Amino acid sequence: MAREVQITFDCGDPAKLAAFWAEALHYRLDGPPPGFESWEQALDAWDVPPERRNDASAVVDPDGSGPRLFFQRVPEGKQAKNRVHLDLRAAPGLSGEARMAALESEADRLVSHGATRLHRQDPAAPLHLGHIIMADPEGNEFCLD
Known part of the structure; x- marks a missing residue:
């Protein structure tokens, strides 16, 4: 059985990079978790402080066939050429x-x-x-x- 794949990007601005890749791949931003109408509603319910609300983002293939892309904030910037692209x-x-x-x-x-x-x-x-x-x-x- 084939495994599901998620591609993860370390980055400085997850929301900005997710928006770019959604546009590039014709993907969409991942929807909020079940039980919430929006990510803002979920983050409010979880008491996530404003300065942590751009720690992660994700985009998904609207058809469900492509991999999910996940963007996570890291403190350091890009250091060298990608080994995978x-x-x-x-x-x-x-x-x-x-x-x-x-x-x-x-x-x-x-x-x-x-x-x-x-x-x-x-x-x-x-x-x-x-x-x-x-x-x-x-x-x-x-x-x-």
């Missing part, structure tokens, strides 16, 4: 100029939401179809593939 499949089935145009369009969209464009790798036959390396608002690298 996400590839966003922004141009499946496309090749050549059509592929790179689709990747460029998605890169522009994500930059408007706080991403940074780092590098474009153009196609190099026969195996490499081209991709764009990006960084999320906290500098975590990911690829548009």
Whole structure:
């Protein structure tokens, strides 16, 4: 039996990073726990002080097929290049100029939401179809593939 997977990001601003990745992946913010109409209501009931209310956030695939992404506040900033990164499949089935145009369009969209464009790798036959390396608002690298 396959295990369910959650991908966890250490970060400085969980709410901001969750909002970015929800936009990037077409996910939605995780809903409040059962019995609560909102996260504010749950946090009030649990007596979570205002300064701790952005300690964590999560986003989920609205279809339920993709992994949950969890964002947790940590005191230290990003130190080096990611050892693991996400590839966003922004141009499946496309090749050549059509592929790179689709990747460029998605890169522009994500930059408007706080991403940074780092590098474009153009196609190099026969195996490499081209991709764009990006960084999320906290500098975590990911690829548009």
